[in-house]
Amino acid sequence: MRQIILDTETTGLSVAEGDRVIEIGCVELLNRQLTGNNLHYYLKVDRDSHPDALRVHGITTEFLKDKPSFAEKVPEFIEYLRDAELIIHNAAFDVAFLDNELRLAGRPALREHVLEIIDSLALAKQSFPGKRNSLDALCDRFGIDKSSRTLHGALLDSELLAQVYINLTRGQDALLMDADETPSTTNVDTRREDLSRIALPVIRASAEELAAHESMLDGIGKETGGKVIWRPDPAQAAAG
Known part of the structure; x- marks a missing residue:
């Protein structure tokens, strides 16, 4: 199964008021294993970040001025996501912003390109009702190191969310593994042997x-x- 963990950073909180996506970070999981086939963009937009948003992500208009626009990257972005299961924390927020960017680029909405969209925040609320379920809180709960997260960044947050998602959905694997392990088949020998030429003896009861x-x-x-x-x-x- 191919899954993509996705996060965005934006100029503010409101699509309706013209806020835009300025960073996209994606991390690929294949059969629940990190592959290293990640995707990361900084995107130029014709809008400054709101001061509150700037304090969160630190991405300035000056920094973005030589970066590509979303429209330039949209073919590669869509191809990367195609037919994957998409995992997003508080998915409604990111999906609304990405749908807007796709619309501006003359492309169909996000759900038209992916197999499914899973909200990891909804999963966390099911597992820990009444608890804080922000990405920071979940990292603390699962013992995931987030010491490098001084500012929000789409790629780093996606990498952290991948670890959170594996812990949230490990099910019975949790009985077999320590909290800092992830399922691995790296060292398992799965070669098939041809047994058709072996004549098995039939031992009858005396x-x-x-x-x-x-x-x-x-x-x-x-x-x-x-x-x-x-x-x-x-x-x-x-x-x-």
Whole structure:
């Protein structure tokens, strides 16, 4: 299964008021393993970040002035996401912003390009009702190192969310692994062997073993009133 963990940074909180996506970070999981096939863009927009947003991500208009626009990157972005399962924390926020960027670029909405969108915040609320379920809080709960997260960044947050998601959805694996492990098949030998030429010996029961078996069935028959299902012959069962 191919999954993409995605996060964005924006100029503010409101699509309706013209805020835009200025950073996209994606981390790929294949069969729940990090592949290193990540995607990361800083994007130039014709709008300054709100001071509150700037304090969160620190991405200035000056820094973005030589970066590509979303429209320039949209073909690569769509191809990267195609038919993957998308995992986003507080998905409604990011999806609304990405849908707006896709619309401005003349492309269909995000759900048209991916297999499914999963909100990891909703999963966390199911697992920890009434608790704080921000990315920071979940990292603390699962013992995930976030010491390098002095500012929000889309790629770093996606990398952290990948670890959070694996912990949130590990299910029965949690009985077999320590909290800082992830499932791995790296060292498992899965080679198939051709057994078609091997003649397996058939070892038949001896007369003594058959007699002992019948004696055991006789005892079961007496205890159960003749209800011995291992004897196909009713007359034999009755005789027991």
